[in-house]
Amino acid sequence: MRAGLNDLTDVVLKKMMAVFTAGLAICLVVFCSSELVAQSAQKIYHNGKIITVNDTAPTAEAVAVRDGEILAVGSKTDVLRTSDEKTELVDLRGRTMLPGFVDAHGHVMGGGLQALSANLLSPPDGQVRDIPSLQQTLRDWMKDNRQAVEKVQLVVGFGYDNAQLAELRHPDRDDLDVLSTEVPIVLVHQSGHIISVNSKALELGGITKDSVNPAGGVIRRRQNSQEPNGVLEETAAFPLLFKLVGRVGPEGAAIFLRAGADRWASFGYTTAQDGRSMPDMVKIMQQVAAAGDLEIDVVAYPDVLVDRNVIKQEFNPNYKNRFRVGGAKLTIDGSPQGFTAWRDQPYYNPVGDYPPGYAGYPAAQAEQVIDAINWAFSNDLQILTHSNGEAASDLLIAAIEAARKVYPQKKLRPVLIHGQFLREDQVDSLQRLDIIPSLYPMHTFYWGDWHREHTVGPELADDISPTGWCVERGMRFTSHHDAPVANPNSMRVLDATVTRRSRSGDIIGPSHRVDVMTGIKAMTLWAAWQHFEEDRKGSIEVGKLADFVILDKDPTSIDVNTLDQIKVTETIKEGKTIYLMDTDRQGQNAPASNDPSFGKLLQAMSRPISDRDLANDQPPVLAASITPGCPTCVCGTLSQLVNAAAGSVGGKPEQ
Ligand SMILES: [Zn+2]
Numbered sequence: 001m002r003a004g005l006n007d008l009t010d011v012v013l014k015k016m017m018a019v020f021t022a023g024l025a026i027c028l029v030v031f032c033s034s035e036l037v038a039q040s041a042q043k044i045y046h047n048g049k050i051i052t053v054n055d056t057a058p059t060a061e062a063v064a065v066r067d068g069e070i071l072a073v074g075s076k077t078d079v080l081r082t083s084d085e086k087t088e089l090v091d092l093r094g095r096t097m098l099p100g101f102v103d104a105h106g107h108v109m110g111g112g113l114q115a116l117s118a119n120l121l122s123p124p125d126g127q128v129r130d131i132p133s134l135q136q137t138l139r140d141w142m143k144d145n146r147q148a149v150e151k152v153q154l155v156v157g158f159g160y161d162n163a164q165l166a167e168l169r170h171p172d173r174d175d176l177d178v179l180s181t182e183v184p185i186v187l188v189h190q191s192g193h194i195i196s197v198n199s200k201a202l203e204l205g206g207i208t209k210d211s212v213n214p215a216g217g218v219i220r221r222r223q224n225s226q227e228p229n230g231v232l233e234e235t236a237a238f239p240l241l242f243k244l245v246g247r248v249g250p251e252g253a254a255i256f257l258r259a260g261a262d263r264w265a266s267f268g269y270t271t272a273q274d275g276r277s278m279p280d281m282v283k284i285m286q287q288v289a290a291a292g293d294l295e296i297d298v299v300a301y302p303d304v305l306v307d308r309n310v311i312k313q314e315f316n317p318n319y320k321n322r323f324r325v326g327g328a329k330l331t332i333d334g335s336p337q338g339f340t341a342w343r344d345q346p347y348y349n350p351v352g353d354y355p356p357g358y359a360g361y362p363a364a365q366a367e368q369v370i371d372a373i374n375w376a377f378s379n380d381l382q383i384l385t386h387s388n389g390e391a392a393s394d395l396l397i398a399a400i401e402a403a404r405k406v407y408p409q410k411k412l413r414p415v416l417i418h419g420q421f422l423r424e425d426q427v428d429s430l431q432r433l434d435i436i437p438s439l440y441p442m443h444t445f446y447w448g449d450w451h452r453e454h455t456v457g458p459e460l461a462d463d464i465s466p467t468g469w470c471v472e473r474g475m476r477f478t479s480h481h482d483a484p485v486a487n488p489n490s491m492r493v494l495d496a497t498v499t500r501r502s503r504s505g506d507i508i509g510p511s512h513r514v515d516v517m518t519g520i521k522a523m524t525l526w527a528a529w530q531h532f533e534e535d536r537k538g539s540i541e542v543g544k545l546a547d548f549v550i551l552d553k554d555p556t557s558i559d560v561n562t563l564d565q566i567k568v569t570e571t572i573k574e575g576k577t578i579y580l581m582d583t584d585r586q587g588q589n590a591p592a593s594n595d596p597s598f599g600k601l602l603q604a605m606s607r608p609i610s611d612r613d614l615a616n617d618q619p620p621v622l623a624a625s626i627t628p629g630c631p632t633c634v635c636g637t638l639s640q641l642v643n644a645a646a647g648s649v650g651g652k653p654e655q
């Protein structure tokens with residue numbers, strides 16, 4: 001009897017729910033609308049799994065789109081009610097749809113520059129394992145881009161890492177002279193702080209055996225000689241690098257942005273961040289946006305120590321032509337893998353010439369940090385702060401605590417970027433002070449082994465990017481790639497956040513692994529929330545933007561150890577397909593000669609370098625806009641590099 005009654009109740013309830021849902025659908029579609037007639041769907045996606053990232057209705061069978069927004073989502077029957085004879089039915093063919101990824105922290109313009117250069121990364125992101133394979137990669141790239149090289153008279157390669165090369169050394173001028181003695185070749189180390197050049201580039205830069213090391217830089221020499229060997233560090237590298245790349249000018253910089261946006265879209269990102277913009281870059285981004293050339297949204301955070309006016313004047317909570325300035329960026333310290341993160345205790349076993357007890361150092365003074373945070377709060381601006389070491393995070397927490405006391409009501413969602421070496425008590429402070437942790441679990445893959453052996457040691461390495469402590473506290477966090485430091489590879493971000501598997505296959509901090517849905521939220525809904533965009537983005541719900549990514553597999557139902565092999569097959573921005581996977585080349589650099597934008601780059605770079613005596617050029621424009629506080633931040637170098645291009649011709653002719 002009881003069972004029978006329950007069954008009956010079930011049936012009645014189900015019927016009531018069906019009537020209610022249908023009624024709701026009709027209400028949403030017709031009666032609740034101001035335009036009663038023109039409310040049928042333009043597109044309906046169906047026949048695949050739809051992961052909505054909406055906890056109240058986690059999956060759906062279909063989603064309807066109209067005017068770039070989500071019109072209906074739910075069962076196929078319900079959603080089909082929004083169709084008419086003109087509605088296009090899009091068959092997902094069993095693939096999985098998610099909300100478009102929102103970039104919690106990256107540098108989209110720097111990513112574009114990288115996309116147009118030779119890829120010198122080591123596996124899995126590139127093919128370079130030793131000096132011969134580095135030479136072969138460059139040889140292939142020069143062949144693929146022969147016309148470009150001939151016209152531009154420049155070869156740029158990005159991302160080699162001496163620690164990943166079999167020879168454990170930097171390539172030198174002899175290694176590169178084999179490739180060309182006529183065209184300057186510049187290779188940028190993955191850290192962005194060291195370059196390796198051939199003899200022609202040294203000649204153009206006027207760097208000889210008589211050159212003295214500049215303050216803060218080193219011209220490395222051949223053994224037992226004063227002759228430069230082609231490897232230039234820090235301030236010895238930047239002027240030459242900026243001069244060579246800066247020659248592309250604003251038009252070239254605009255191409256970097258378009259190439260970066262394309263690259264982000266190819267990994268399913270429908271919102272990209274430019275996480276430390278210089279004033280000239282903001283101008284370029286606005287111009288590209290105004291020309292209607294942005295296919296994804298780009299939100300920029302200009303450097304608060306460089307120019308506060310541009311932040312205050314250009315801040316906009318809404319996108320204009322897919323671009324907006326979202327707030328300010330501050331950098332407190334450097335990179336953990338490069339031993340420049342500012343710690344509260346000595347590094348474990350740093351590689352290099354470090355004094356005993358070396359604990360890194362701040363890149364910004366305490367007064368600068370306190371002043372910048374206070375300025376952001378007093379001007380109602382969100383501030384993103386690069387902070388890796390424990391001491392850097394202590395300073396950030398203290399500065400925000402002080403600002404919160406003065407402005408207790410302000411809801412500005414300050415963000416801590418990276419937080420690689422956070423202590424557990426600091427995570428408590430982040431929760432108490434409503435600071436969003438934007439973490440970087442990709443480090444567990446790329447540098448997990450390095451952290452164990454060198455930076456913090458085996459015990460503390462387990463707690464890098466401590467997502468588990470956030471989950472335990474019920475905190476929202478986001479997960480980022482910091483591209484072009486690494487590729488903007490969304491599935492690698494997800495994989496690292498979920499599995500924390502290192503290059504060698506070890507698990508770095510098993511207790512910090514999170515479930516797949518949490519990993520997805522950290523790249524969608526929570527990342528949208530970080531940008532104050534959760535009303536429009538981050539989940540598949542009625543009224544939000546029709547920003548989607550389509551994956552070839554369902555990340556919630558496969559072996560998590562294969563998450564990194566999932567392919568982004570399609571990216572949709574406001575109902576329009578902007579990326580379709582056509583080959584297996586996803587994530588690789590397409591030959592620039594095949595890239596239609598490269599033709600424009602060539603035009604921008606049309607004056608051959610040999611026309612000029614670079615040694616007699618004025619100091620690079622960059623010198624004026626280099627952040628005084630951030631000599632060691634990886635992303636900083638790339639921002640400055642792109643800005644060199646953005647600002648190099650802007651207004652004043654080169655000499
Ligand atoms: Zn950073």
Ligand SMILES: [Zn+2]
Pocket residue numbers: 105106107275482635
């Ligand atoms: Zn960054």
